[in-house]
Amino acid sequence: MVAFSGAHVVVTGGTGALGSAVVAALRAAGAECHVTNFVAAELDSFAHKGDPRVHVTGGLDLADEAAVRRYYEGLPPLWASVHLAGGFAMAPVVEISAADFEAQFRMNALSCFLCSAAAVRSIRSRQGAGKGGRIVNVSARPALEPRLGAGMTAYAASKAAVAALTQALGEELVGEEIWVNAVAPSILDTPANRAAMPGAAHERWVAPAAAAGLIAFLASPDNRATRGAVIPLYGGS
Numbered sequence: 119m120v121a122f123s124g125a126h127v128v129v130t131g132g133t134g135a136l137g138s139a140v141v142a143a144l145r146a147a148g149a150e151c152h153v154t155n156f157v158a159a160e161l162d163s164f165a166h167k168g169d170p171r172v173h174v175t176g177g178l179d180l181a182d183e184a185a186v187r188r189y190y191e192g193l194p195p196l197w198a199s200v201h202l203a204g205g206f207a208m209a210p211v212v213e214i215s216a217a218d219f220e221a222q223f224r225m226n227a228l229s230c231f232l233c234s235a236a237a238v239r240s241i242r243s244r245q246g247a248g249k250g251g252r253i254v255n256v257s258a259r260p261a262l263e264p265r266l267g268a269g270m271t272a273y274a275a276s277k278a279a280v281a282a283l284t285q286a287l288g289e290e291l292v293g294e295e296i297w298v299n300a301v302a303p304s305i306l307d308t309p310a311n312r313a314a315m316p317g318a319a320h321e322r323w324v325a326p327a328a329a330a331g332l333i334a335f336l337a338s339p340d341n342r343a344t345r346g347a348v349i350p351l352y353g354g355s
Contacts, residue, residue: 120334121147121340122148122197129144131154131203132174135310136326143334150171151172153166180233181228196240199237208273209269223279226280230255253299255283257277257302259304262281284299285348298346302349303352306326324353324355332351
Protein backbone atom coordinates (compact mmCIF):
# COMPACT_ATOMS: atom_id res chain seq x y z
CA MET A 119 0.00 0.00 0.00
CA VAL A 120 1.58 3.26 -1.15
CA ALA A 121 1.55 5.87 1.64
CA PHE A 122 2.74 9.48 1.72
CA SER A 123 1.46 10.52 5.16
CA GLY A 124 1.01 14.20 4.30
CA ALA A 125 4.28 14.55 2.39
CA HIS A 126 4.42 17.43 -0.11
CA VAL A 127 4.64 16.48 -3.79
CA VAL A 128 4.79 18.67 -6.90
CA VAL A 129 2.97 17.50 -10.04
CA THR A 130 3.78 19.64 -13.07
CA GLY A 131 1.14 19.54 -15.77
CA GLY A 132 -1.11 18.01 -13.17
CA THR A 133 -4.44 19.22 -14.56
CA GLY A 134 -4.39 17.15 -17.77
CA ALA A 135 -5.74 13.63 -18.24
CA LEU A 136 -2.65 11.88 -16.88
CA GLY A 137 -2.08 14.60 -14.30
CA SER A 138 -5.57 14.27 -12.87
CA ALA A 139 -5.05 10.52 -12.51
CA VAL A 140 -1.67 11.02 -10.83
CA VAL A 141 -3.09 13.58 -8.41
CA ALA A 142 -5.93 11.15 -7.59
CA ALA A 143 -3.43 8.38 -6.83
CA LEU A 144 -1.26 10.66 -4.71
CA ARG A 145 -4.20 12.07 -2.77
CA ALA A 146 -5.56 8.59 -2.12
CA ALA A 147 -2.19 7.79 -0.58
CA GLY A 148 -2.25 10.89 1.63
CA ALA A 149 0.04 13.29 -0.27
CA GLU A 150 -0.32 17.06 -0.28
CA CYS A 151 -0.17 18.04 -3.96
CA HIS A 152 1.19 21.21 -5.54
CA VAL A 153 0.03 21.28 -9.15
CA THR A 154 1.07 23.49 -12.05
CA ASN A 155 -1.36 24.31 -14.85
CA PHE A 156 -0.59 25.86 -18.24
CA VAL A 157 -3.77 25.20 -20.25
CA ALA A 158 -6.41 27.16 -18.34
CA ALA A 159 -9.29 25.29 -20.01
CA GLU A 160 -8.20 22.08 -18.24
CA LEU A 161 -9.28 23.60 -14.93
CA ASP A 162 -12.93 23.43 -16.00
CA SER A 163 -12.90 19.64 -15.81
CA PHE A 164 -10.17 19.19 -13.18
CA ALA A 165 -11.53 16.61 -10.77
CA HIS A 166 -9.71 17.96 -7.72
CA LYS A 167 -11.04 21.50 -7.63
CA GLY A 168 -11.96 22.39 -4.08
CA ASP A 169 -9.69 19.80 -2.46
CA PRO A 170 -7.87 21.77 0.26
CA ARG A 171 -4.79 19.61 -0.19
CA VAL A 172 -4.46 20.24 -3.92
CA HIS A 173 -2.87 23.61 -4.62
CA VAL A 174 -2.97 24.76 -8.25
CA THR A 175 -0.69 27.43 -9.73
CA GLY A 176 -1.47 28.61 -13.25
CA GLY A 177 0.53 30.32 -15.95
CA LEU A 178 3.97 29.12 -14.84
CA ASP A 179 6.54 28.82 -17.65
CA LEU A 180 8.48 25.72 -16.67
CA ALA A 181 11.26 26.59 -19.12
CA ASP A 182 11.92 29.87 -17.25
CA GLU A 183 14.67 29.20 -14.73
CA ALA A 184 13.90 32.14 -12.45
CA ALA A 185 10.16 31.39 -12.42
CA VAL A 186 10.75 27.71 -11.62
CA ARG A 187 13.10 28.54 -8.77
CA ARG A 188 10.64 31.03 -7.29
CA TYR A 189 7.84 28.49 -7.48
CA TYR A 190 9.74 25.70 -5.74
CA GLU A 191 11.25 28.03 -3.14
CA GLY A 192 7.75 29.19 -2.23
CA LEU A 193 6.61 25.65 -1.36
CA PRO A 194 7.06 23.64 1.83
CA PRO A 195 10.07 21.31 1.67
CA LEU A 196 9.25 18.48 -0.72
CA TRP A 197 9.34 14.73 -0.54
CA ALA A 198 8.88 14.29 -4.30
CA SER A 199 8.43 16.04 -7.63
CA VAL A 200 6.62 14.47 -10.61
CA HIS A 201 7.21 16.07 -14.01
CA LEU A 202 4.36 15.44 -16.45
CA ALA A 203 4.39 18.78 -18.27
CA GLY A 204 5.66 18.74 -21.85
CA GLY A 205 4.66 19.10 -25.45
CA PHE A 206 4.30 17.07 -28.63
CA ALA A 207 4.89 18.01 -32.25
CA MET A 208 4.87 15.83 -35.36
CA ALA A 209 6.31 16.91 -38.71
CA PRO A 210 8.76 15.70 -41.39
CA VAL A 211 12.30 16.80 -40.70
CA VAL A 212 12.39 19.27 -43.61
CA GLU A 213 9.42 21.08 -42.09
CA ILE A 214 10.95 21.45 -38.62
CA SER A 215 12.61 24.82 -38.08
CA ALA A 216 15.33 25.50 -35.55
CA ALA A 217 12.71 27.29 -33.47
CA ASP A 218 10.43 24.22 -33.60
CA PHE A 219 13.27 21.95 -32.54
CA GLU A 220 14.26 24.26 -29.72
CA ALA A 221 10.64 24.54 -28.57
CA GLN A 222 10.41 20.78 -28.09
CA PHE A 223 13.57 20.81 -26.00
CA ARG A 224 12.30 23.71 -23.93
CA MET A 225 8.94 22.07 -23.23
CA ASN A 226 10.28 18.57 -22.59
CA ALA A 227 13.96 18.49 -21.67
CA LEU A 228 14.65 21.96 -20.27
CA SER A 229 11.50 22.03 -18.14
CA CYS A 230 12.39 18.60 -16.75
CA PHE A 231 15.93 19.71 -15.97
CA LEU A 232 14.91 22.94 -14.24
CA CYS A 233 12.18 21.28 -12.18
CA SER A 234 14.50 18.43 -11.21
CA ALA A 235 17.21 20.84 -10.04
CA ALA A 236 14.70 22.91 -8.07
CA ALA A 237 13.22 19.76 -6.56
CA VAL A 238 16.64 18.56 -5.40
CA ARG A 239 17.19 21.85 -3.57
CA SER A 240 13.79 21.55 -1.90
CA ILE A 241 14.24 17.89 -0.96
CA ARG A 242 17.63 18.66 0.57
CA SER A 243 16.06 21.41 2.67
CA ARG A 244 13.84 18.87 4.49
CA GLN A 245 16.37 16.11 4.91
CA GLY A 246 16.92 16.99 8.54
CA ALA A 247 13.47 15.51 9.06
CA GLY A 248 14.36 12.32 7.18
CA LYS A 249 16.74 11.30 4.44
CA GLY A 250 15.73 10.83 0.84
CA GLY A 251 13.20 11.92 -1.73
CA ARG A 252 11.87 11.03 -5.16
CA ILE A 253 11.76 12.52 -8.66
CA VAL A 254 9.69 11.00 -11.48
CA ASN A 255 9.97 12.19 -15.08
CA VAL A 256 8.02 11.29 -18.21
CA SER A 257 9.95 10.22 -21.29
CA ALA A 258 8.32 8.40 -24.23
CA ARG A 259 8.58 5.16 -26.18
CA PRO A 260 10.49 6.79 -29.10
CA ALA A 261 13.20 7.74 -26.59
CA LEU A 262 13.82 4.04 -25.98
CA GLU A 263 13.08 2.95 -29.56
CA PRO A 264 14.23 5.92 -31.68
CA ARG A 265 13.10 4.38 -34.98
CA LEU A 266 9.55 4.93 -33.76
CA GLY A 267 10.35 8.65 -33.78
CA ALA A 268 10.20 8.86 -37.56
CA GLY A 269 8.10 11.88 -38.43
CA MET A 270 8.56 13.35 -34.96
CA THR A 271 12.32 13.69 -34.69
CA ALA A 272 12.36 16.81 -32.50
CA TYR A 273 9.96 15.22 -30.02
CA ALA A 274 11.88 11.92 -29.96
CA ALA A 275 15.20 13.68 -29.40
CA SER A 276 13.82 15.83 -26.58
CA LYS A 277 12.32 12.83 -24.81
CA ALA A 278 15.58 10.92 -25.25
CA ALA A 279 17.23 13.81 -23.42
CA VAL A 280 14.74 13.30 -20.57
CA ALA A 281 15.68 9.63 -20.39
CA ALA A 282 19.41 10.43 -20.29
CA LEU A 283 18.90 13.15 -17.68
CA THR A 284 16.96 10.68 -15.52
CA GLN A 285 19.69 8.06 -15.60
CA ALA A 286 22.54 10.51 -15.01
CA LEU A 287 20.75 12.30 -12.18
CA GLY A 288 19.69 9.03 -10.62
CA GLU A 289 23.36 8.09 -10.31
CA GLU A 290 24.40 11.55 -9.09
CA LEU A 291 21.93 11.52 -6.17
CA VAL A 292 22.22 7.90 -5.07
CA GLY A 293 24.19 8.80 -1.93
CA GLU A 294 21.34 11.02 -0.74
CA GLU A 295 18.67 8.38 -1.41
CA ILE A 296 16.91 10.71 -3.83
CA TRP A 297 15.71 8.13 -6.32
CA VAL A 298 15.17 9.47 -9.84
CA ASN A 299 13.14 7.46 -12.35
CA ALA A 300 11.06 7.97 -15.48
CA VAL A 301 8.21 6.25 -17.25
CA ALA A 302 8.12 5.96 -21.04
CA PRO A 303 4.53 5.61 -22.28
CA SER A 304 3.53 4.56 -25.76
CA ILE A 305 0.03 6.02 -26.27
CA LEU A 306 -2.14 7.03 -23.34
CA ASP A 307 -5.88 6.47 -23.62
CA THR A 308 -6.97 10.09 -23.28
CA PRO A 309 -9.85 11.98 -24.91
CA ALA A 310 -7.40 14.05 -26.93
CA ASN A 311 -5.62 10.97 -28.30
CA ARG A 312 -8.94 9.27 -29.14
CA ALA A 313 -10.05 12.37 -31.02
CA ALA A 314 -6.76 12.49 -32.94
CA MET A 315 -6.82 8.75 -33.79
CA PRO A 316 -10.48 7.69 -33.88
CA GLY A 317 -9.85 4.49 -35.82
CA ALA A 318 -7.10 3.15 -33.55
CA ALA A 319 -7.36 0.17 -31.23
CA HIS A 320 -7.97 2.22 -28.10
CA GLU A 321 -8.30 -0.84 -25.91
CA ARG A 322 -4.58 -1.52 -26.45
CA TRP A 323 -3.53 1.88 -25.16
CA VAL A 324 -2.34 2.63 -21.63
CA ALA A 325 -5.05 3.81 -19.23
CA PRO A 326 -4.02 6.98 -17.34
CA ALA A 327 -4.99 5.33 -14.04
CA ALA A 328 -2.58 2.45 -14.73
CA ALA A 329 0.25 4.87 -15.51
CA ALA A 330 -0.64 6.91 -12.44
CA GLY A 331 -0.37 3.89 -10.18
CA LEU A 332 3.20 3.24 -11.25
CA ILE A 333 4.15 6.92 -11.05
CA ALA A 334 2.72 7.20 -7.54
CA PHE A 335 4.68 4.13 -6.44
CA LEU A 336 7.95 5.44 -7.91
CA ALA A 337 7.38 8.76 -6.10
CA SER A 338 6.55 7.13 -2.79
CA PRO A 339 8.61 6.16 0.26
CA ASP A 340 7.57 2.57 -0.54
CA ASN A 341 9.95 2.65 -3.50
CA ARG A 342 13.07 1.63 -1.64
CA ALA A 343 15.20 0.32 -4.49
CA THR A 344 14.28 1.50 -8.00
CA ARG A 345 16.44 4.34 -9.27
CA GLY A 346 17.82 5.50 -12.62
CA ALA A 347 15.18 3.51 -14.49
CA VAL A 348 13.24 4.48 -17.60
CA ILE A 349 10.31 2.09 -17.42
CA PRO A 350 8.32 1.17 -20.54
CA LEU A 351 4.56 1.73 -20.31
CA TYR A 352 3.39 0.20 -23.55
CA GLY A 353 0.22 -1.70 -22.63
CA GLY A 354 -0.85 -3.81 -25.59
CA SER A 355 0.42 -1.39 -28.20
